[in-house]
Amino acid sequence: MRLITLALAALLLLIQYPLWLGKGGWLRVADFEGQVDVAHKKNAELIARNAKLDSEVRDLKDGTGAVEERARYELSMIKQNEIFIQIVGKGQAEPTVPAAVAAAPVDIAQ
Template identity: 85%
Template sequence: MRLITLALAVLLLLIQYPLWLGKGGWLRVADLEQQVDAAHQKNDSLKSRNAKLDSEVRDLKDGTGAVEERARFELSMIKQNEIYVQILRKGQDMPGEGVTPAPPPPEKPKDARPH
């Protein structure tokens, strides 16, 4: 009787092995579900990024507002007859402060021959 019980217990363990640790086992399925969830989250973030870039491209193609905004903030350009005012916070350095000025241009050599 003991031999039959032992044999059945071993057989039960052998049957359980693929269920837990095999190719389609529960642990593998849980790991794959976690990877799928991570991929879905990444796809969602990339979709929102693509939508933002798409709207920016459409704005750059159709409107002049985005081009003007980029010119102002990235290239520090201003419109003709426009006055530029910059407000500094307390303790903020003035633009150009602490920068050594460029040396003056070299003088032209004087011509040694008389006129």
């Protein structure tokens, strides 16, 4: 009787092996589910980034406001007949004046 019990216990363990460690086992499925979750999070981030870039491209194509804003802040450009004033606080070094401002004549009569 003891031999039959040991044989049945061994068979039970052999049946459990593919369930836990086999090709379609629970551990492997849990690992794949984790990989899928990571991929979904990355896709969501990329979708948000693409939406932001798409709106920026549409803004640059359709309106001149975005182009003007970029020219002002990134390239320090000003419009024609516009006066550039910059206030420097105490302890700050004298800022460099953009070439477009230094070369442009200032008309104060307006």
